[in-house]
Amino acid sequence: MADVTASDGALRRFLHGLPGVDPVGLEGRAAALGTRSIKTTAKAYAIDLAISMIDLTTLEGADTPGKVRALCAKALNPDPTDRTTPRTAAICVYPDMVATAAEAVRGSDVKVASVATAFPAGRAALPVKLADTKDAVAAGADEVDMVIDRGAFLAGRYLKVFEEIKAVKAACRREDGTAARLKVIFETGELSTYDNIRRASWLGMLAGADFIKTSTGKVAVNATPANTLLMLEAVRDFHALTGVQVGVKPAGGIRTTKDALKFLVLVNETVGEEWLTNEWFRFGASSLLNDLLMQRQKLSTGRYSGPDYVTVD
Amino acid sequence: MASLFEYAPAPESRAVVDIAPSYGLFIDGEFREASDGRVFKTVSPSTEEVLSEVAQATEADVDAAVKAARKAFETWSALPGSERAKYLFRIARIIQERSRELAVLETLDNGKPIKETRDADLPLVAAHFFYYAGWADKLEHAGFGPNPRPLGVAGQVIPWNFPLLMLAWKIAPALAAGNTVVLKPAETTPLSALFFADICRQAGLPKGVVNILTGDGSTGAALVAHEGIAKVAFTGSTAVGKAIARTVAGTDKKLTLELGGKGANIVFDDAPIDQAVEGIVHGIFFNQGQVCCAGSRLLVQESIQDELLDALKRRMSTLRVGDPLDKNTDVGAINSAEQLARITELADSGTAEGAERWAPACELPSSGYWFAPTLFTNVTQAHRIAREEIFGPVLSVLTFRTPAEAVAKANNSQYGLSAGIWTEKGSRMLAVASKLRAGVVWANTFNKFDPTSPFGGYKESGFGREGGRHGLEAYLDV
Numbered sequence A: 001m002a003d004v005t006a007s008d009g010a011l012r013r014f015l016h017g018l019p020g021v022d023p024v025g026l027e028g029r030a031a032a033l034g035t036r037s038i039k040t041t042a043k044a045y046a047i048d049l050a051i052s053m054i055d056l057t058t059l060e061g062a063d064t065p066g067k068v069r070a071l072c073a074k075a076l077n078p079d080p081t082d083r084t085t086p087r088t089a090a091i092c093v094y095p096d097m098v099a100t101a102a103e104a105v106r107g108s109d110v111k112v113a114s115v116a117t118a119f120p121a122g123r124a125a126l127p128v129k130l131a132d133t134k135d136a137v138a139a140g141a142d143e144v145d146m147v148i149d150r151g152a153f154l155a156g157r158y159l160k161v162f163e164e165i166k167a168v169k170a171a172c173r174r175e176d177g178t179a180a181r182l183k184v185i186f187e188t189g190e191l192s193t194y195d196n197i198r199r200a201s202w203l204g205m206l207a208g209a210d211f212i213k214t215s216t217g218k219v220a221v222n223a224t225p226a227n228t229l230l231m232l233e234a235v236r237d238f239h240a241l242t243g244v245q246v247g248v249k250p251a252g253g254i255r256t257t258k259d260a261l262k263f264l265v266l267v268n269e270t271v272g273e274e275w276l277t278n279e280w281f282r283f284g285a286s287s288l289l290n291d292l293l294m295q296r297q298k299l300s301t302g303r304y305s306g307p308d309y310v311t312v313d
Numbered sequence B: 001m002a003s004l005f006e007y008a009p010a011p012e013s014r015a016v017v018d019i020a021p022s023y024g025l026f027i028d029g030e031f032r033e034a035s036d037g038r039v040f041k042t043v044s045p046s047t048e049e050v051l052s053e054v055a056q057a058t059e060a061d062v063d064a065a066v067k068a069a070r071k072a073f074e075t076w077s078a079l080p081g082s083e084r085a086k087y088l089f090r091i092a093r094i095i096q097e098r099s100r101e102l103a104v105l106e107t108l109d110n111g112k113p114i115k116e117t118r119d120a121d122l123p124l125v126a127a128h129f130f131y132y133a134g135w136a137d138k139l140e141h142a143g144f145g146p147n148p149r150p151l152g153v154a155g156q157v158i159p160w161n162f163p164l165l166m167l168a169w170k171i172a173p174a175l176a177a178g179n180t181v182v183l184k185p186a187e188t189t190p191l192s193a194l195f196f197a198d199i200c201r202q203a204g205l206p207k208g209v210v211n212i213l214t215g216d217g218s219t220g221a222a223l224v225a226h227e228g229i230a231k232v233a234f235t236g237s238t239a240v241g242k243a244i245a246r247t248v249a250g251t252d253k254k255l256t257l258e259l260g261g262k263g264a265n266i267v268f269d270d271a272p273i274d275q276a277v278e279g280i281v282h283g284i285f286f287n288q289g290q291v292c293c294a295g296s297r298l299l300v301q302e303s304i305q306d307e308l309l310d311a312l313k314r315r316m317s318t319l320r321v322g323d324p325l326d327k328n329t330d331v332g333a334i335n336s337a338e339q340l341a342r343i344t345e346l347a348d349s350g351t352a353e354g355a356e357r358w359a360p361a362c363e364l365p366s367s368g369y370w371f372a373p374t375l376f377t378n379v380t381q382a383h384r385i386a387r388e389e390i391f392g393p394v395l396s397v398l399t400f401r402t403p404a405e406a407v408a409k410a411n412n413s414q415y416g417l418s419a420g421i422w423t424e425k426g427s428r429m430l431a432v433a434s435k436l437r438a439g440v441v442w443a444n445t446f447n448k449f450d451p452t453s454p455f456g457g458y459k460e461s462g463f464g465r466e467g468g469r470h471g472l473e474a475y476l477d478v
Helices: A008-016 A023-033 A040-052 A065-076 A095-105 A126-138 A150-154 A158-171 A194-206 A225-242 A257-270 A288-301 B059-076 B081-097 B099-110 B114-135 B163-176 B191-202 B217-225 B238-248 B273-289 B302-316 B337-352 B403-411 B426-435
Strands: A054-057 A090-093 A111-116 A143-147 A181-185 A211-213 A247-249 A283-285 B025-027 B030-032 B039-044 B049-055 B153-157 B180-184 B210-212 B231-235 B254-258 B264-267 B297-301 B356-358 B374-377 B394-400 B418-422 B440-443
Touching (some): A008 A194, A023 A225, A023 A257, A023 B273, A040 A054, A054 A065, A054 A288, A065 A090, A065 A095, A090 A095, A095 A126, A126 A143, A126 A158, A143 A158, A150 A158, A158 A181, A158 A194, A194 A225, A257 A288, A283 A288, B025 B191, B049 B191, B059 B153, B059 B210, B081 B163, B081 B191, B099 B114, B099 B191, B114 B163, B153 B163, B163 B191, B163 B231, B180 B217, B217 B238, B238 B254, B264 B273, B264 B403, B273 B302, B297 B302, B297 B403, B337 B374, B337 B394, B394 B403, B418 B426, B426 B440
Parallel strands (some): A054 A090, A054 A283, A090 A111, A111 A143, A143 A181, A181 A211, A211 A247, B153 B231, B180 B210, B231 B254, B297 B394, B374 B394, B418 B440
Antiparallel strands (some): B025 B030, B025 B210, B356 B374
């Protein structure tokens, strides 16, 4: 596929040659899959799977080491009343909190993910973005969540976006030859059209994204069933064409168990079980976890507990 | 197919519907036995379980029902439109209130998935009554002159594929226009019409305005031949439609026919592929393909044939076939042993004539009437499966090279009911749509229904329109 990224013109022709997206049909399909009825054993499986897929996130200006450590404790032990509860996939923090988080989860399988590249707007010069990325990786980040330059994308400068992702990917490399996994955030709410989301997905995958991610959680429209379905179709088609598997991470706005199960149904019926693992599918969320825990308690005890029976962090 | 994420059974409860062991004919506001006491059984096609026994109406019963409807016509047609509207609004609301019960009932008697009766049939049934209720007091503004008059008694014969929805398509405009009706539901799906009779009573509809006669083809024949009716409306097979046209010929009865189809779903190389695949699947596997406007012929541009068929097969492999009452079932049972035999015979002819047959691996239940979603490639215009209506979950795939060839092949059919166009190019969409001889042309969608939109066919798909303002014309003296 090297030829399609050889020049701005070639890349544009390739991206604009992808099949169009009919919005009514896409949203209709996502809504139809949303009516699946997930009960009993299937629900128990899906709740545990969803918990294990969460990137437990705190991205506030007010974040402190104390807040981050509390969140790490939650990731390691989501439900103190039930030690069989799976851990979350990762903790997601700003770069300056990576060292604190890495220290707190050391020795566990919980990963540390860091947003980088002048998150959330991405409005900084490339050297600044690369320094931001390297700083996070050096502090111990296992995963980097970068934002694309939406301005460049919307202006049609696809090659600039492509080169920037490639450069960030290179900055994820560690001295020992390993690398942090790269999640590429499109900010789908700013790209606005489904055709743009499909093009951005292919652009990100061509540039080496390990994950494609919907959004930052900082704009009005974040993850939706329809834009996640579209990105799942893109990773499915990319895998069929190149053999390379890419993960998907919807982020922002997924707050309830019911929502999470709908996303898992999308995964199950679009890309199948190869993606039904936290290696290839994640939820960027914070309040979702407590709702999953309450539903999990309901399934195991038969009674609803309530928000005072899960921890607030 | 074992999967990590196996959906546990999610059956809708049968307890919401109470089916009596037997039902009579609904004539003049009362249920009564057939004049000769004969009955027949109705079974659940997914299990072959007997659901109930219903009366087999005789000629004498037809006569009694038509007489009751004629008597009721005198007062019903004289009511102000706004009064008739009140009854129709009331019926629509009761249907909404009882929609879960009716959805389960329809799924039991017809075999279609609960997902469809719950999300498609029942909402459309209620919407149809609401829509025509709105017309009842506005008939003078419908474009048929200053004082359009009703016709009299409408004799209506409906099919088994959408039992309650076809009843709504027939009864709602007839009543709104001031007619009274005698309706015969299909032999294999009589129950929802009998529940509708109960809804008429619940709504306080005057006696004789709606009469329901259950029975076989002989009942339908007696009804359309009865001299007391002014209008015949039939939805069903082209063969029966032709017989009805011969019966009605030479009389002053008005006639509308909604007959068979062999809809072409045309996919151009610039189509939104993922959505086109969904549209193809919905076009042919919705209601097990037992839809007169099904997209049973897929016309795909040769340049994207392989890509599209790969995607289609992958998607078909995710269809969940099985217990219609399970909320996660996508494809339910075939309505009857007779229909299953017809589908099987036509599908076998496809193999015999040289087309290539494919179906996803799927386990079918051991009892009941089942047919796996099936795809035929290498189909030519000369094959029976490209020309004859299969009325089942069987898709025939043909290819074309240019838009002109697509139009020529799509129109090369004795039928002309529906067609679909898939392209992201608006100018192509409009140009092709204007050349297709089909009553409904869907663009980048398929099998979308709305009470405001007229529906009907060209050629052997019938004549007359149902739905929308156009649907009133069939029930008015214009």
